[in-house]
Amino acid sequence: MATTLRKVGLWILLFLLMILTACEEEVSPKNEKKEPENERVADSGDKLKIGFSMDTLEEERWPRDRDFFKEAVESLGADVMIREARGDDSLQIVHAETLISAGVDVLVIVPHNAEAVATIVNKAHNAGIKVISYDRLVKNSSVDLYISFDNELVGELQAKAITKLVPKGKYVYIGGANTDNNAHLLKQGVFNVLQPLIDKGDIQIVYDQWSENWTPENAYANMQAALKTNNNEIDAVIAGNDGTASGVIKALEAQGLANKIPVAGQDAELAAAQRIVQGTQAVTIYKPIKTLAYEAAKAAIKMAEGETVKTNRKMNNGKLEIPSLLLTPIAVDKNNIDDTIIADGFHQHDQVYEKPAE
Incomplete structure (x- = not known):
């Protein structure tokens, strides 16, 4: 009798184990699928x-x-x-x-x-x-991707605008930061235009220097050195951007040469637009x-x-x-300033034509 009961109990235990195993096999796949589905729903709701x-x-x-x-x-x-x-x-x-x-x-x-x-x-x-x-x-x-304006073309536009005003003479180049690849591209563009004229003897580069960190202060120091080295006998200046152009023009003003020597910049800063109207800067390059x-x-x-x-x-x-x-960038001077940076709303007319403080 005892042997019979033990056998029955063993069979019951085996039966219960079979049921439990079957339940685990049925539940586990559902749980495994459910968690990733929840993760995907959460991910799809996240913004990039x-x-x-x-x-x-x-x-x-x-x-x-x-x-x-x-x-x-x-x-x-x-x-x-x-x-x-x-x-x-x-x-x-x-x-x-x-x-x-x-x-x-x-x-x-x-x-x-x-x-x-x-x-x-x-x-x-x-x-x-x-x-x-x-x-x-x-x-x-x-x-993976580089997106910019055609910086070599920016330099070419600067040089074309200045050589149109001064086809022959002594030129100064005040570049941007040597550590910035754009500064090199800009300079390459400038000299794409200037080099044939240099080779002909029409243009002479009498000073050529980078301005650390693009600062107007460093550009001012460079322009002071250029003027001193050449006894103020300079005919045109091409600057790396409008910030460095401001330093150049400050040095020219100190020598009474502002409005007399054409200066090119780029970036179409408001101060540069004002200087173009006032006549102390000849050209800037507008990059929308x-x-x-x-x-x-x-x-x-x-x-x-x-x-x-x-x-x-x-x-x-x-x-x-x-x-x-x-x-594609756009060259801006006093002749097209209204039709470009002002027409686009980049700067307001009243700001550009604001009279300098007395």
């Missing part, structure tokens, strides 16, 4: 996140870039995280690492130092994040920044969604031929 690492906001144009880019990204339904490095390479790298850690889908960089920030591109790629080089090309890196910011934002969203961005050039950055989207 674009990181924007900026060199500086000190010059007039960069707050415009920041605001237009933010406006464009948000209008496309994504979020943007913006960091400004205040011209500090180390801080820009730290900021980029912060954006990468925050899980941005695409990182957009305005590099302070074209060489130093190559490490940012590597860090981003290691995290599976694509990188756009905004306005300035990151050198010696595998950056809103167009640049919106194109960069659209490209960032497309890249984040795995789409291909249409480009129109390839630019060599010392390592690779980088797919590039280059926009």
Whole structure:
């Protein structure tokens, strides 16, 4: 009898174990499917996140870039995280690492130092994040896209405008920051135009120097040295941008030469537009920044969604031929200032034609 009961109990135990195992097999697959489905629903509700690492906001144009880019990204339904490095390479790298850690889908960089920030591109790629080089090309890196204006053409437009005014004479070139690839592209464009005239003997370059960090103060010191070296006998000046042009013009004013020597800049800053009206600056180059910011934002969203961005050039950055989207700049002088930067609302008429303080 006892043996019979033990056998019955064993059979009952085996039966219960079979039922329990069957239940586990039935429940487990459902649970395994349910968790990823919940994760996908959560992911699909998240907005894309674009990181924007900026060199500086000190010059007039960069707050415009920041605001237009933010406006464009948000209008496309994504979020943007913006960091400004205040011209500090180390801080820009730290900021980029912060954006990468925050899980941005695409990182957009305005590099302070074209060489130093190559490490940012590597860090981003290691995290599976694509990188756009905004306005300035990151050198010696595998950056995914470069979007800017045709900076070589900017230099060519500067030189064409000045040589039209001064076809022969002594020229000074006051460049931007040697660490900025754009400064080199601008200079290349300038000398594309000047070199044939130099070879003919029509133009002589009597002073040629970079201005560290693009500052007007460094450009002012350079222009002072140029004037001293040449006993004020200078016929024309081409400056890297409107900020450096302001330093040049300040040095000319100190010698009573403002309005007498044509000066070219670029960026279409308000102060430059005012100087053109007043006659102390001959030309600036207008680069519609809103167009640049919106194109960069659209490209960032497309890249984040795995789409291909249409480009129109390839630019060599010392390592690779980088797919590039280059926009067209416009030369502005007193004859077309109303039809360009004022007509576009880039600056207001009353601001441009504002009389200088007595």
